[in-house]
Amino acid sequence: MSPTTDRRLAEAETWLFDLDNTLYPARCNLFAEIELRMRQFIADMLAVDLAEAGRRQKDYSRRHGTTLRGLMSEHGLDPRAFLAYVHDIRLDALEPAPELDRALAALPARKIVFTNGSVSHAERVMERLGIARHFAAIYDIAAAGFVPKPDAASYERLCRLHAVRPQTAVMVEDMARNLLPAHALGMTTVWLPEAERRQEAEGAVHIHHVVDDLPAWLASLPMHGN
Numbered sequence: 001m002s003p004t005t006d007r008r009l010a011e012a013e014t015w016l017f018d019l020d021n022t023l024y025p026a027r028c029n030l031f032a033e034i035e036l037r038m039r040q041f042i043a044d045m046l047a048v049d050l051a052e053a054g055r056r057q058k059d060y061s062r063r064h065g066t067t068l069r070g071l072m073s074e075h076g077l078d079p080r081a082f083l084a085y086v087h088d089i090r091l092d093a094l095e096p097a098p099e100l101d102r103a104l105a106a107l108p109a110r111k112i113v114f115t116n117g118s119v120s121h122a123e124r125v126m127e128r129l130g131i132a133r134h135f136a137a138i139y140d141i142a143a144a145g146f147v148p149k150p151d152a153a154s155y156e157r158l159c160r161l162h163a164v165r166p167q168t169a170v171m172v173e174d175m176a177r178n179l180l181p182a183h184a185l186g187m188t189t190v191w192l193p194e195a196e197r198r199q200e201a202e203g204a205v206h207i208h209h210v211v212d213d214l215p216a217w218l219a220s221l222p223m224h225g226n
Contacts, residue, residue, distance in 0.1 A: 008188045009221055012109050013168040016158070016182075017135075019115040019122050021174040022192055022214070023100070024129060028093040037086040038067050045075070066116055066148040068141065079146050087121040096130040103218035104134040112162060113138045114171070116148045137162055152181040159185070172214070180206050190217075 017023055020031050035057070043053035060070025071077035104111065111134050113122050119140045126132035139162065144154040159166060166185035172192065173179050179189040183206035190209045198210060211217045 009170060011168065012170045012188065014110045014112060014162070014164045014170070015107060016112050016114045016139075016164070016169060016171040016187075018171075018173045018175070018178065019113055019117060019125060022172055023113075023131065024094055024097065024125065026174065026192075026194055030089070030091070030093055030125075033089045034086050037089065041082060041085050042067075042071070045071075045077070065151060066141075068116075069146070069148050072146060079141070083118040083121070083141070087118055087124075091124060091128045094125065094128045096128070097215065098130065099215035099219070100129065101131050101134075103215045104131055107134075107218060107221075109170075111135050112158075112164075113140075114149070114158060115139070116141050118142065149175075149178040150181050152184070155181045155185060172211075176204065176207060183207075 020034070024030065038057050039050055039053040042048070042056055043050050046053070046056070048056070057067050060067045060074070064070035064073055068077070068079055068082055071082060072079055113126070113135055115122050115138070117140060119138050119142070122138045122140060123132065126135065139158045141148060143161065144157055147154045147157070149155075158164060159169075166182075166187045169182075170188045170190060171179060171182040172190040173182075174192045174194075176191055176193065179191060183189050188208050189206060190211055191207045192211050192214060209217075
């Protein structure tokens with residue numbers, strides 16, 4: 001890291017963390033269970049088989065940013081019913097994360113979860129990980145007016161609601177496209193890619209840091225007071 005990026009990380013006032021596949025490793029495969037629930041919901045709602053539901057789920061996600069947004073736009077879906085259904089999953093794959101807990105405790109800044117999921121899902125996951133105490137707020141899809149990442153309006157609304165100054169904020173994400181609006185606003189960006197996708201960061205000006213192990217990386221930062 002350069003002295004400039006070191007300073008921006010050390011002096012950041014707010015850290016924005018994505019939830020799924022960011023605060024816990026993607027290898028937990030928790031989101032795969034959520035996707036299965038999405039497909040079952042679509043199959044039941046539209047009276048199609050699971051294969052067709054899977055095709056539509058990917059199509060909605062590609063064209064609208066999230067499956068939920070696609071269902072709302074094209075079928076007038078009640079978003080709360082969908083969120084309650086798809087997040088009704090077991091969290092057995094998640095284990096307490098003491099290293100992440102210690103790293104977050106040493107991070108001298110406000111921390112907010114920024115998720116396309118729901119508050120209740122975020123709360124369950126953070127309690128399971130043992131890190132809920134570190135977060136000042138959860139900015140979920142409902143707080144965003146059901147406008148998902150990477151729509152710039154969602155980021156701007158978060159900044160207004162929580163008085164986030166983008167130039168003093170850091171955003172941590174597992175999806176590179178969700179860092180584009182953050183970078184455009186002036187935030188420092190951190191990407192946690194799946195191993196086979198690391199090459200996507202090459203030459204990507206909107207990605208400042210590429211990280212494999214979030215707890216270890218946070219613990220290594222030259223923060224004030226460490």
